[in-house]
Amino acid sequence: MKRKKIKKFLKATSFAVIFAICCGIIIQPTENNVVHSVTTSELEEKINELKKQNEDLDNQISQIDADIADSQELQNLAYQKLVNQKEEIDYLNNQIYYKEQDISDKQKAIEDLDDSIKLKEAEIEDKKQQIADLEQQNKENIYKFGQIIRVMYITSNEDVFSVLMGSQDFNDLLIRTELMKNIGEQNERFMNELLASIDDLEEKNRQLADNIVQLQAEQKKLEEEKAELEAEKADLETKCAESKTLQAQYNSDYNTYSTQIADFEAKQDNLEYQKKLNASEVADYEEQIQELIRAAQAAASGDVIYDNGEWLWPLSSKYHLITTYFGYDSWRNGNHSGIDVGNSGINGANIYASKGGEVIVAKQSYVPGYSYGKYVVIDHGDGYSTLYGHCSEVYVSVGQKVNQGEIIAAVGSTGWSTGPHLHFEVRINGVPQNPFNYVSLPG
């Protein structure tokens, strides 16, 4: 069955241990798999080197902080300029809009004048036609008058004087004279009226022509004003284009600084990561030192480690007084989930990991009089775990990998305990088992 054997003696004189710690002589805390072939002073040296590296990293990070601050200042300036350009562009665009409105108004006025001029020109054409008609009528009148005279006097082969002289009597003369006079006066009146009409029309045409000249002058003035507005608008557009160029430049500056800052931050992240790696290495080395110290302490205490081939007795083999066994306990009037080991003088004794594994509980705080007090649980895989209760000190932390035989805590009387003892449990999938199915009682 279980062949009891003494696996390891870590016996040494206290002088040798103190010598080993002070001089950093190689100490092997466990002999199972990992051999710590380094000394405490070598570890201290590594820790100091890493701490120095981290100081350098801190300096580099601070320097980059300054670089970031510089870039941010420049970026803020670029941003301010960007905002100013945007305001200017908005202002110029407004101005351009108003100019366009003005230009459009001028254009409308010019077109209105065009229409007025065209109307006047049409009126002139109309009047010219009327004048031509009247002149034609006048010509016809003169011709008709001539015809009358011809019919009356010339066709009878007598001239006017003869007609008058040929009057048979005075009365006849008077009649003839009056007749001629009437015809003449009538015709003259009619012709005068025609001439007056023509004069009138010509006068109106002159006025219309004057009007046209006036309108054209007005139009010319408007065209000049419009050209001026267009020049102003072109000027504004040039300024706007310049502003947009600047805006693009400032925008690009802003983005450049963003990239710069991101690069700096990435560098810092890298340095921070390096720092974390170093810190974790430091923690590892510090843990190794603690292990070496505890191993030295184990050696100094003259502990004899005892196992049955697979599981270690969690204490020095000299501590093997069982004060409470696993199972029903009349004193508790209930089941005891492990074994209690309570030799006198056990307080402060080293507690060893019964098997290698990962620490899943490392309770440092506790309520006096209740539960396990300060305690450790190690997960060994395959559903197995061990629990070490009522400790005075816990040396390990959650997540830490421990080797079989590694010192994990010190015996105490914390929690529900009436005196210093180790409460030791073995569990499968959380269910307490009789530890003696796994460990053997030394001696």
Ligand SMILES: [Zn+2]
């Ligand atoms: Zn107990």
